[in-house]
Amino acid sequence: MDCRDVVKAIDEQIELNESSFLEHISSCENCSKYYASAQKLRALFSKYDKTLDDTFGDDFNNALFIRLQSASAPADVKKFRPSIIQIASALLFTLIFSVGIFYFSGAGSTGSELVSSTETELNAPVRIVLEYETDQDIENIEVAFVLDKGVRFYSKDEKFRNLDGFIWKGNLKKGKNEIPFVVSAVEEGSWKIVTEARFEGMSHRHLITFRTDGSKVAVVLYKLEKLSDNI
Amino acid sequence: MKNSEKELIKLATQGDKRAFCDLVSMHRAKLRSFSVNIACGNATLADDILQEALVKAFISMKNFELRGSFTTWLWRIIKNEFINYLRDPSNKLDTFSISTDEKDIEIPDPENSESEMIKSDVREEVHRLISLLPLKLRTAVILVDIQEMCYEEAAEILEISLTALKSRVFKGRKKLVEIVNGNADTRQLSADRFRSIDDDEEE
Numbered sequence: 001m002d003c004r005d006v007v008k009a010i011d012e013q014i015e016l017n018e019s020s021f022l023e024h025i026s027s028c029e030n031c032s033k034y035y036a037s038a039q040k041l042r043a044l045f046s047k048y049d050k051t052l053d054d055t056f057g058d059d060f061n062n063a064l065f066i067r068l069q070s071a072s073a074p075a076d077v078k079k080f081r082p083s084i085i086q087i088a089s090a091l092l093f094t095l096i097f098s099v100g101i102f103y104f105s106g107a108g109s110t111g112s113e114l115v116s117s118t119e120t121e122l123n124a125p126v127r128i129v130l131e132y133e134t135d136q137d138i139e140n141i142e143v144a145f146v147l148d149k150g151v152r153f154y155s156k157d158e159k160f161r162n163l164d165g166f167i168w169k170g171n172l173k174k175g176k177n178e179i180p181f182v183v184s185a186v187e188e189g190s191w192k193i194v195t196e197a198r199f200e201g202m203s204h205r206h207l208i209t210f211r212t213d214g215s216k217v218a219v220v221l222y223k224l225e226k227l228s229d230n231i
Numbered sequence: 232m233k234n235s236e237k238e239l240i241k242l243a244t245q246g247d248k249r250a251f252c253d254l255v256s257m258h259r260a261k262l263r264s265f266s267v268n269i270a271c272g273n274a275t276l277a278d279d280i281l282q283e284a285l286v287k288a289f290i291s292m293k294n295f296e297l298r299g300s301f302t303t304w305l306w307r308i309i310k311n312e313f314i315n316y317l318r319d320p321s322n323k324l325d326t327f328s329i330s331t332d333e334k335d336i337e338i339p340d341p342e343n344s345e346s347e348m349i350k351s352d353v354r355e356e357v358h359r360l361i362s363l364l365p366l367k368l369r370t371a372v373i374l375v376d377i378q379e380m381c382y383e384e385a386a387e388i389l390e391i392s393l394t395a396l397k398s399r400v401f402k403g404r405k406k407l408v409e410i411v412n413g414n415a416d417t418r419q420l421s422a423d424r425f426r427s428i429d430d431d432e433e434e
Contacts, residue, residue, distance in 0.1 A: 007405075013404075033412060034412055037408045037411040037412040038404070041411050044353060044360075049353070049354070060259065060263070060282075061252050061255070061256055064252055064255060064286075067285075068251065069248070139315060167290075169290065
């Protein structure tokens with residue numbers, strides 16, 4: 001064994017009782033010192049008392065419970081996409097709503113701006129794709145959806161249909177990103193969905209209105225006013 | 232997996248916040264220990280990031296698959312939360328003022344465990360040493376050498392191959408031994424710990 005083999009054996013903590021290893025250690029001052037330091041480190045780690053960290057018990061639980069009060073209910077993000085793909089072929093309309101999260105077309109615009117409109121039937125699925133374009137990767141973005149009672153997420157899952165709100169959390173890659181969702185107007189009347197993309201205190205809102213006329217439903221997408229100059 | 236744990240997971244998936252807290256309680260000591268270690272002993276930061284990670288875990292409960300290990304899944308979320316935190320160059324671990332004087336790196340005698348004072352010395356020194364490692368090496372050393380986790384589970388948490396994990400552990404140990412040995416360039420190491428995790432050495 002040479003110095004390199006010995007140091008490798010020490011780093012990998014492999015069996016160190018071989019006679020060639022012991023012989024080398026006893027004759028090589030550098031390796032002997034390295035071995036002693038490694039033993040010291042191992043002893044230090046073995047004496048490290050991990051249990052000391054849990055000294056706060058109920059306080060932590062209470063703090064967590066309070067923090068959870070503002071958290072949305074568990075959401076099945078992974079299953080959300082496949083369910084959209086499943087029903088996509090049955091869709092009558094697809095609305096694509098494209099925005100730049102860092103750059104507004106017409107910076108400094110105020111009020112709302114009509115982006116797109118279409119017509120559908122009561123209870124028919126409408127697939128809406130929010131397209132966000134960014135000039136860099138963005139992590140931990142939240143997109144909140146708030147629905148009036150007459151418009152629901154289009155899903156076989158009753159729990160999902162009953163949601164009045166939903167928060168999508170995820171990351172955006174540089175370039176175009178799509179966040180699709182499927183809804184339907186389920187009652188006659190005038191209804192709306194508000195979406196809001198949030199990122200580090202910045203906010204970007206959109207409004208989708210549903211107005212029924214008999215069995216027909218007019219759907220209109222608006223981009224709302226810019227809420228932050230930082231976007 | 233214990234039945235009670237399965238039951239709590241089921242309830243938490245349905246949105247039961249108290250059940251989720253009870254579930255966390257079952258693993259709290261290990262989770263917090265892991266967090267405090269990654270934060271190199273900064274308990275306030277560790278608790279804050281841990282709680283944030285747990286809120287995210289609650290929201291993502293439906294993505295947890297019962298056949299997997301709940302703690303491994305949680306550990307992964309916590310690890311990712313720390314990585315996200317440390318990716319931001321404005322976030323730094325406010326832990327110790329790392330001395331660049333080799334004489335100051337003194338290992339307390341771990342064989343002498345007569346008092347709590349020694350225990351706290353050991354803790355402080357462990358945190359001080361691991362804080363000198365870049366994050367990739369630090370997490371690997373924490374999981375394997377401090378949390379005493381098997382390589383397979385640690386690799387699963389870090390979402391890397393077994394070979395990559397072993398490489399990180401061995402490199403981490405080597406750096407630590409060199410520090411203890413007095414051969415390490417502690418100035419360089421002190422700078423390394425604030426490097427972006429993406430700049431860490433490749434396996």
